Every structure is written in structure tokens, then in C-alpha cells.
Amino acid sequence: xxxxxxxxLLAPGLAIVxxxxxxxxxxxxxxxxxxxxxxxMIGQVGEGQVAVDIVNSTAIYMxxxxxxxxxxxxNLLNIGIEGQYxxxxxxxxxxxxxxxxxxxxxxxxxxxxxxxxxxxxxxxxAILKVTRGVHEVLSTIMMNAIAFGLAAYLIRRDQFGILVxxxxxxxxIADSGQVPGIEIGDRGTVFGLVFLAVVAAAxxxxxxxxxxxxxxxxxxxxxxxxxxxxxxxxxKMIVVSxxxxxxVAGLxxxxxxxxxxxxxxxxxxxxxxxxxxxxxxxxxxxPVGIAFGSLLWAFLEKAKxxxxxxxxxxxxxxxxxxxxxxxxxxxxxxxxxxxxxxxQRRVGQATGTAEPVGEGxxx
Amino acid sequence: MTDTEVDTATDTDAQPVPAVALAGITKRFPxxxxxxxxxxxxxxxxxxxxxxxxxxxxxxxxxxLYGMQPxxxxxITVNGEQVRFxxxxxxxxxxxxxxxxxxxxxxxxxxxxxxVLGAENMHGIGKKARARVRELGSAxxxxxxxxxxxxxxxxxxxxxxxxxKVLYRGARIIILDEPTAVLVPQEVDELFDTLRTMRADGYTxxxxxxxxxxVRAIADSITVIRRxxxxxxxxxxxxxxxxxxxxxxxxxxPSPETRTSTVTDKEVLQxxxxxxxxxxxxxxxxxxxxxxRSGEVLGIAGVEGNGQTELVETLMGxxxxxxxxxxxxxxxxxxxxxxxxxxxxxGYIPEDRxxxxxxxxxxxxxxxxxxxxxxxxxxxxxxxxxxxxxEDTRRIVEQFDVRTPGIEVAAASLSGxxxxxxxxxxxxxxxxxxxxxxxxxxxxxxxxxxxxWDHIRNARAAGLAVLLVSADLDELIxxxxxxxxxxxxKFVADADPATVTPEDLGSAMTxxxxxxxxxxxxTETGGTP
Numbered sequence: 001x002x003x004x005x006x007x008x009l010l011a012p013g014l015a016i017v018x019x020x021x022x023x024x025x026x027x028x029x030x031x032x033x034x035x036x037x038x039x040x041m042i043g044q045v046g047e048g049q050v051a052v053d054i055v056n057s058t059a060i061y062m063x064x065x066x067x068x069x070x071x072x073x074x075n076l077l078n079i080g081i082e083g084q085y086x087x088x089x090x091x092x093x094x095x096x097x098x099x100x101x102x103x104x105x106x107x108x109x110x111x112x113x114x115x116x117x118x119x120x121x122x123x124x125x126a127i128l129k130v131t132r133g134v135h136e137v138l139s140t141i142m143m144n145a146i147a148f149g150l151a152a153y154l155i156r157r158d159q160f161g162i163l164v165x166x167x168x169x170x171x172x173i174a175d176s177g178q179v180p181g182i183e184i185g186d187r188g189t190v191f192g193l194v195f196l197a198v199v200a201a202a203x204x205x206x207x208x209x210x211x212x213x214x215x216x217x218x219x220x221x222x223x224x225x226x227x228x229x230x231x232x233x234x235x236k237m238i239v240v241s242x243x244x245x246x247x248v249a250g251l252x253x254x255x256x257x258x259x260x261x262x263x264x265x266x267x268x269x270x271x272x273x274x275x276x277x278x279x280x281x282x283x284x285x286x287p288v289g290i291a292f293g294s295l296l297w298a299f300l301e302k303a304k305x306x307x308x309x310x311x312x313x314x315x316x317x318x319x320x321x322x323x324x325x326x327x328x329x330x331x332x333x334x335x336x337x338x339x340x341x342x343x344q345r346r347v348g349q350a351t352g353t354a355e356p357v358g359e360g361x362x363x
Numbered sequence: 364m365t366d367t368e369v370d371t372a373t374d375t376d377a378q379p380v381p382a383v384a385l386a387g388i389t390k391r392f393p394x395x396x397x398x399x400x401x402x403x404x405x406x407x408x409x410x411x412x413x414x415x416x417x418x419x420x421x422x423x424x425x426x427x428l429y430g431m432q433p434x435x436x437x438x439i440t441v442n443g444e445q446v447r448f449x450x451x452x453x454x455x456x457x458x459x460x461x462x463x464x465x466x467x468x469x470x471x472x473x474x475x476x477x478x479v480l481g482a483e484n485m486h487g488i489g490k491k492a493r494a495r496v497r498e499l500g501s502a503x504x505x506x507x508x509x510x511x512x513x514x515x516x517x518x519x520x521x522x523x524x525x526x527x528k529v530l531y532r533g534a535r536i537i538i539l540d541e542p543t544a545v546l547v548p549q550e551v552d553e554l555f556d557t558l559r560t561m562r563a564d565g566y567t568x569x570x571x572x573x574x575x576x577x578v579r580a581i582a583d584s585i586t587v588i589r590r591x592x593x594x595x596x597x598x599x600x601x602x603x604x605x606x607x608x609x610x611x612x613x614x615x616x617p618s619p620e621t622r623t624s625t626v627t628d629k630e631v632l633q634x635x636x637x638x639x640x641x642x643x644x645x646x647x648x649x650x651x652x653x654x655x656r657s658g659e660v661l662g663i664a665g666v667e668g669n670g671q672t673e674l675v676e677t678l679m680g681x682x683x684x685x686x687x688x689x690x691x692x693x694x695x696x697x698x699x700x701x702x703x704x705x706x707x708x709x710g711y712i713p714e715d716r717x718x719x720x721x722x723x724x725x726x727x728x729x730x731x732x733x734x735x736x737x738x739x740x741x742x743x744x745x746x747x748x749x750x751x752x753x754e755d756t757r758r759i760v761e762q763f764d765v766r767t768p769g770i771e772v773a774a775a776s777l778s779g780x781x782x783x784x785x786x787x788x789x790x791x792x793x794x795x796x797x798x799x800x801x802x803x804x805x806x807x808x809x810x811x812x813x814x815x816w817d818h819i820r821n822a823r824a825a826g827l828a829v830l831l832v833s834a835d836l837d838e839l840i841x842x843x844x845x846x847x848x849x850x851x852x853k854f855v856a857d858a859d860p861a862t863v864t865p866e867d868l869g870s871a872m873t874x875x876x877x878x879x880x881x882x883x884x885x886t887e888t889g890g891t892p
Binding site: 210211212213215216219222223225226227228229230231232233336340343344346347 | 679681700701702703704705706711713718719720721722723724725729732733734736737742745746747749767768772773775776777
């Protein structure tokens, strides 16, 4: 088991070092000092509300990455997380603002609505995939475009939008539907739904490694033919995993809406879905890997502001995000192949190798 | 065009330098020897056929000749010069080309573009290339214009484009891997005409096939390979199809076994009127009836590609039958999915364990769960029983002699024989009532083969019903209590393994066998010597 742990840490470690070196080179070429840039990136964590912001963003990224990872486990590329979480957030905000329920129950209902709406947005690609063979990448990308248009339409003031100051938003959610956060003095407020992300990661880990559903999902991803021979219903798995992925995606907007904005506004953040895909790759679909990947991602995202103040182009952080994902994917593949070859050699030595082929006849 | 020596197949008196000579080729994979001391001599300007059942080692040998894999021992000589290929491009440089069974063409490009793709440095991509493609196109009998899109071509023309591709790269020695598998009979005739014309132009062909009639129609000499080694080279004009079949499947009879019949009259598997169709309505399985009883091994003989794979996959619920009825111990399973069938007590040894039997990158104990994810001891309700799976994997490793340092290693790191023992151990777990075994000893070493046979015999003695599909006729005769011969999706004959010989079976498999009025194969040799 130790060897397994080592190999799973080796690849991302190498990748982060490699991409840090790459960024240092980029910085040097562009005339900046890598050391001071790094200092600014790390130094920012202690300033103002940055640390709390990083924690909050980590939770959001984790949800998005978990949604992506559920698809990845069976080689489904759910590119539609972006649209699913937007639809989930919008529908949940509209429903949440329209009803008043006792506290806790109110926001639980909102969460369920968000998950159902996210799953609903993934339903069409799932059906197209199993009935017509339409590749989920195409259909989910198109659903993203529709989601953006739908959101823009529904938030119009003649639909569900209202004018708040100079911003348009949905009807604000009553106090009973807001999830209280943890205030840390003037450092800011940690969203209460940070714990939702932690719970989701834990549930994901248990489901993937300990349940029949997780086993069938992984088996379908590793070898569709062997899974079919083992009695796994491929079509059912495709539909279920896309819907579950969509449901988790639907929750991505919830920490911000229930913990800070209390409505879906024109300023609703975009891009979490695509970040989630990168982070799921970075974390190798492993819940702990995803947690650290999200933390790193959030850190780099916040570092952009700090780099700006140093006079270093903020795009450096984006380059770093991209190169980390790319090099993790490459490094992991290399390490995996090396490990397998080494294991084959070891097994060969331990069991004694080839026996000659002769004319074997029935005894 | 014919700048090298022009030999015709008829002049056999002279001893010119052979186009290809393989001597003592041996190739080992972990735990199994794929080629063992193979010798093959191909004269220049002949069509040389290489025959053998799937898994006999033909493809490994051709991969070695084409530079895809280095041999562990032995030498390759091309046109009298010893060569050592590091990659297919080395092989191409010496004039060897390979046409794969599955076409590798880009549908959305033209014939010209497909041919030139990757060989732009030969004649550019312009006029010269077009002229060359036209010139070679007539040699391979391609009547289409080079600017035709490949998606508009039929299968036979696509194959010509594939041949054109290797000619364009300067090949004089061409390996054809089962070229007739995708063609209808008229197209086969046209292909053979093309090959004869090209042979007259001095090209040399290595023709891989297990269709014996076709091989005899086209080849100038035939080399038979069996269990990784060459059995011999024969002249097609003097050998009969039956003799060839005998060489391919092995003629030595199974050593006498105490044939204490364990067959009971309890019918376990009943299949009636089973029909499987292609999407365009062609029947792959044509109205099949069969019964397997408790304690009985029913063997299915047949040349590969006559519906055995489809029969097994239909019985497992992986393919959906068009009509017919399948029941197990009286329970109707016709509409059941694979999992239900497995839960009802069917164990399944798939013909390709790496694709259908195992999750190669996963540890052995996780592979134990595959197919048993709903049952004890690997599962409890919706949750997996990981401790139970580990413990039972250890039992299998011990009981079935799976040679491995532990149960945490990935399945891919085991040798083929040990992988297969793991699969068999798994499929005999959970008290199955029926075992469907497809080529259970393919690609495994002799030691594992004997062990696997023993396990199947023991399970049969304990009352298991076994449906055995195998290309190894010795295995089939040695293990089965009764044999059905399958040809073009139908059962064409029954045979009694106590009296039938591999030769009899071989001719029945090619449709040449004689059956009496009750459908039983007439054995000319009249029993085992």
C-alpha cells in the first residue's frame, strides 16, 4: 500500500515542481523576479479576507470537480457542468425566493431543487447518448449554450428578475433559507456549505470504493467489454452517472447563493464548471486529490490579484494552472506505466517465468 | 516497374534467393511462448499462405516480420540479407508491407490523400504522386480515380487502396492478414485475380488465413503453424483440405482417459430455436437447439467465425436474440440481462480474458468482484464486502494455483495462464450450475492447460453442466461428452467424442463431413485406434 501511496503522490509532486519551474522561466523571460512573485503569492494569504476566500472557493471547486470526476470514472466527459450549475443555481434561487419554510428545511429544499435542476439539465445528453449515440461532449456543450441563454432570459425583469440597486437579481431568499456561515472576525465569513463540499467528497469516496454502484461505474470506465460480461448494464450506468454528475453540478452555485448573495444575480460567477474539469484531472478523481487540487486552484486564482499588485502579469497564475494540469496528466501516465512494468517484472521474478510450449495433449 | 528479379511460381527447379527466410524465431511473453523455433521460407514471386487457428501464433510471427516486435531468438533474412527491424519503418524500408485485417483509412480523404498520407517524402503530394498512384492503381485493379473519396468505395476497393498504400511505399513483399474475411465470394475471386497478376509482376505475398479452401485456391505453398511453431510446409496441389485441417488442429489423439460418464438426465440448459440477426437481417445464429445436462460437457466445434462467439454471447445476454428461448433449470432466461443470468448460476469464461474477463489495471481481489458484485462473499447489499473479496481471492489463488506474489498486484502483471486460472477460479465460485467456457486454454502454457482441464473435469464430476467452445480439437474431444459441429450459424452434425477423430471433425467443420439420417457424423475411420 505504501508503494501505491508513493506513486499517487509522486506524479502530482513532480508535476507541480515542473510547472513551477516553467512559470519561473516565463517570469524570467518577461523580466520579472520569480522569487518576489512567489513571495507575493504566498504573502497574500495572510492579508485581509484572502485566506477565507480561498477556503470558500476551495469548497466550490470541490463540488465542481466531484461532478466532473463522477463522469470521468466511466470515461464520460461531462463538459456541461458549467450549464448544469447555472441552471441549478437559477432554478433554486427562484424557488427559494418564492417559498418560505422553517429554517434548515427551507435551505435543504433549495439544495434538493438545485440538484434536481442540475440533473434535469443533464438528462437530455444522457438520453441522446444511450438512444442515439450522440457524444456527450457535443450535447453538453450545446446544453451549456442553451443554459446561458435560458438564464439570461429568466432573469429579465419581465420574468423573474427584480431591480436591486443597479443590479438585476431574482427575488431574495428569506432569512430562513440562508445558510449561516462562520465569522472569523474581520477575516471574513466561511460559508456554511463548505461542509457540504466535505460531506460530498466523503460520500463520493465511500460510494466509489465501497459500493456496488461505484464498482460498476469504475469497471465500465476501465473496460466496457469486461463490465458488460460481468453483468453491468452500460446504458443504465451512463444515464445514472450523467444524472448524478449533473445533480452534484447543480450544487456548485449553492455556497455563494445561500451563504452570501441570497439570490441569483447578473454577477453570478461563471467558469467553475471548466475549472472543475481541470481539478478532477489534477486530483485523479480521488476525493483527497480533488480537495488538495481545489485548494491549490483557489490559491492560484486568488494569487492573480497579488501578482497584479507586484506588477507581475496575473496571467502567470493561469499559465501555472494550465501547466500543472497538463503535467499531472502526463506525469501520472508515465508513473503508471513504469509501475505496471516494474510490477510485471517483479511478478515474473517471484513466480518463475516462461514455460516452454510443447505439444500438449489431453491427459 | 519490375526492376527486381521476376520469378514465376512455376520455376521451382532453380534455387533463387528466398524473399523472406525466418529461422528459429522464438518469442516469449511473460509466462507463455508465442512463437517457438519457427522456420518459414518464402520464395520470391510466390503467394505463400500461413495457416493456423486463431491463437496459433500467426499474428505474433507477422508482427515480428513487420518489425512491430523484436524476436527473442532467431534471424530474419530478406532477399538474402540478414536484417534486424526496430520498427515497421525499417521493414517498409526493406520492401515489406502489411495490409491489416481492419482497414486503416480515413473516410473523409480521397484515395490519393490516403495513399500519400505519411509518405509525402516519396513523390510529394502533387502531380508526381498522382501519376504514381494511378500507375499502381491499375496494378492492384483499382478502377476508381485517385480523387475519389474513400467513403464512396466499397469494401473490396478499400482493400485495394490498402494494398496500394503499401505498394506506394515501395513494398515488394506484402503481408495480407486475413484479407478475405471481409469479402463476399465474388470479391474474393477478384482479389485472387489481382494477386495472380501481381505475382506475375514479381510481387511476393504472405497470405494469412484459416480458410483452407481459399488458401488452396491461391497459394503456391502453404506453411501450417500450430501452438506457436511450424508444423510443416506443403504443396497445395498435393494436399487435401482435410489433411490441412488435420495439420492445423493437430492429429494426435487425446491420451486415453477413464471416460466414466457423469452425465445425468437432468437438463440444465435448454435452448430452443435461438436466432441472432445482424442489423441488416442476416442470420448469424440460425434456429439453434441444444440441451446441456448436469454432469455433461457439450463441446461446440467449428472453424472460427461460424457463430460460436455469438452463440456464447447470446447465451450470456450480451447480445439480444431475435427469437428463441433460453432456460436454465426450467427458469426462462430469454429476456434476462447478463447479471440475472449470472445470478441464476451461469459461470462464464470468455474467449478473450483481457477484454471480457478482467479489469487489467485493478488488483486481483477487485477482479474477483467482477460479475459477482451482487452476491456473497464479495458483496452485502449495495456495499461491497472487501474483506470477503480479499479472502475469497486468496482461496482461489491457493486452490487454483494462481502463481502470484499476492492479491494486490494488478491482473495485467500475471501471465496469461495465471490470469486464466484466476478467471476460472472465479467463475467456478458461487456454485454455478452451468459453465460456459470459450477457448478456456487459449494462449496459456501447457502446465496451466492441464490444470484448467482438471478443474473443468472435477466440476463436471460434481454435477456442473459445461458448454465448451474450443478451436483445439484435442481439447474438445478429450473433455466433451458430446460434440456439435457448427457451420455458418447452424449445427450441421453431432459427433461422439468416443469415436470421432480430429480429422473427421475437421472435415465436418469445413462442411465436407457426411452425416447419417439422425444428424450424427459418419466416422470413416470407425473409432479410435
